[in-house]
Amino acid sequence: MAAPKTSEGKEVIRKSARQMFRERGYAATSMRDIARAAGMEAPSIYSHFASKEKILHEICFGMAQVFFEAIDEVMKSDSAASEKLRAAILSHAQVIHQHTEESNVFFHEWIFLSGPDLMAFKKLRSNYEKNFRLIIEQGIREGLFKNVNVRLATFTILSSLNGIYELNSNQDKLNVAEIGNTIADLILNGIQKP
Amino acid sequence: MAAPKTSEGKEVIRKSARQMFRERGYAATSMRDIARAAGMEAPSIYSHFASKEKILHEICFGMAQVFFEAIDEVMKSDSAASEKLRAAILSHAQVIHQHTEESNVFFHEWIFLSGPDLMAFKKLRSNYEKNFRLIIEQGIREGLFKNVNVRLATFTILSSLNGIYELNSNQDKLNVAEIGNTIADLILNGIQKP
DNA sequence: CCTACCGATCGGTAGG
DNA sequence: CCTACCGATCGGTAGG
Numbered sequence: 001m002a003a004p005k006t007s008e009g010k011e012v013i014r015k016s017a018r019q020m021f022r023e024r025g026y027a028a029t030s031m032r033d034i035a036r037a038a039g040m041e042a043p044s045i046y047s048h049f050a051s052k053e054k055i056l057h058e059i060c061f062g063m064a065q066v067f068f069e070a071i072d073e074v075m076k077s078d079s080a081a082s083e084k085l086r087a088a089i090l091s092h093a094q095v096i097h098q099h100t101e102e103s104n105v106f107f108h109e110w111i112f113l114s115g116p117d118l119m120a121f122k123k124l125r126s127n128y129e130k131n132f133r134l135i136i137e138q139g140i141r142e143g144l145f146k147n148v149n150v151r152l153a154t155f156t157i158l159s160s161l162n163g164i165y166e167l168n169s170n171q172d173k174l175n176v177a178e179i180g181n182t183i184a185d186l187i188l189n190g191i192q193k194p
Numbered sequence: 195m196a197a198p199k200t201s202e203g204k205e206v207i208r209k210s211a212r213q214m215f216r217e218r219g220y221a222a223t224s225m226r227d228i229a230r231a232a233g234m235e236a237p238s239i240y241s242h243f244a245s246k247e248k249i250l251h252e253i254c255f256g257m258a259q260v261f262f263e264a265i266d267e268v269m270k271s272d273s274a275a276s277e278k279l280r281a282a283i284l285s286h287a288q289v290i291h292q293h294t295e296e297s298n299v300f301f302h303e304w305i306f307l308s309g310p311d312l313m314a315f316k317k318l319r320s321n322y323e324k325n326f327r328l329i330i331e332q333g334i335r336e337g338l339f340k341n342v343n344v345r346l347a348t349f350t351i352l353s354s355l356n357g358i359y360e361l362n363s364n365q366d367k368l369n370v371a372e373i374g375n376t377i378a379d380l381i382l383n384g385i386q387k388p
Numbered sequence: 389c390c391t392a393c394c395g396a397t398c399g400g401t402a403g404g
Numbered sequence: 405c406c407t408a409c410c411g412a413t414c415g416g417t418a419g420g
Contacts, residue, residue: 236416237417
C-alpha cells in the first residue's frame, strides 16, 4: 500500500505488458511475467493497476483514442471521397506503425475485457469503422466509387492494414507512406492494368 | 489406459477444442473446459491426445492440408493471372467458410505450437502464400497486372479474406461466392470507377 | 473413460 | 515496492 518507487513505474509496467500481450497474448501472460520484464515483483504491479484486466483496459481504450484522433482529423476535410479514403488509410497505417504493439493488442486481445468494458469497446470499434463506411458511401453517392458492398470494402481495407504489422511480417523495408499508398492504390484502382 | 468409450470420442474432443480455441484462444482454454464441452472428464482426453498442444497441432496441420488441396487445384490451371487470382480467392474463401472455426485457430493460435512443429507450420504457411505471390508475379510478367509490391498485395488479399470470418463479423447474409467475388473484384479492379 | 491425485503456477491480498 | 502467503486452477499421471 506504500507509494511506488518511481513515477515511471506505471509506464514500465505498461510497456512490459503490451510487449508480452502482443507476443504471447493476454491469457498466456502472467502478472509474474510482466513483473519480471518490468524489473519488479508481481505484487508491486498492484500499486499501479487494480488487476490484470485493468492493464489490458488501459491499452485497448488508450489505442481507441489514438485511432479516433487520427480519423477525426481526416473526416474534417471536404476532399473527394477518393482522397479522403487515401488519407484515412494513410492515417490508420501511421497509427499502427507508431504503436505497433498496442495496436496488435487492440486488435486481438480486447476479447478478454469483460462486462460493460467489453460492450463499450465493441461500440468504439464499430464507431471507428463507421468513418470508413461513411467515406465509401460518400464516394458511391458522388458517383466516384462503384456500388460496392460497403461493409465488405471497409473490412478489406482495415483487415489488410491491420495484418501488415502482425508478427514480423513486414519483412520488406517499406516505410509507412509506401505501405499506406500501396494499399490505397490497390483498393482504389485494383491490381489490373486499365 | 483402457479403450475410449466410443470411436467418435476423438472427434467430439476435436470439435469442442476448436470451438473453444476459437472463442477464447488456446491459452485461455483448459483441458477441463474442453472435457466439459465434450461430455467427459479431463483425464479421458489423454486417451485420444497426448497433450493439449497435440490437439492444436492436429487442428493447425489438418487445416494446412485443406488449404493446400484447394490451392493446388487452382494452380493446375493455365488460365490468365486475373482468372487464376479470382479462383484462388474464391477457393480460399470456400475453405474458410466450410471450416470457420478451424481456420480461425489456424490463423491465430498456431503461435502456441512449439519447437520443430512451430518451424514446420511457419514453413507451410509461407509455402501456401507463395502460391498467391506466384499468381501475382505471373500477372505482372504477362503485362496484365501493374508492377505492384507482390508481398503487400498477397498480404492484402489474404488478410481481408481471413478477417471476414473472424468473430461474427459477417453480419450481412452474403454467401461465399458473393464474398469471394466482391473481394476479387475489389482487388482486381479497385473501388473507383474507371 | 473414470477417480484420485500431483507439483506448479495462477491472480490477488495482507501488511509493512 | 517487497515478503509471505492464500485458495483456485492448471496440465498431466497412476491405476484401474
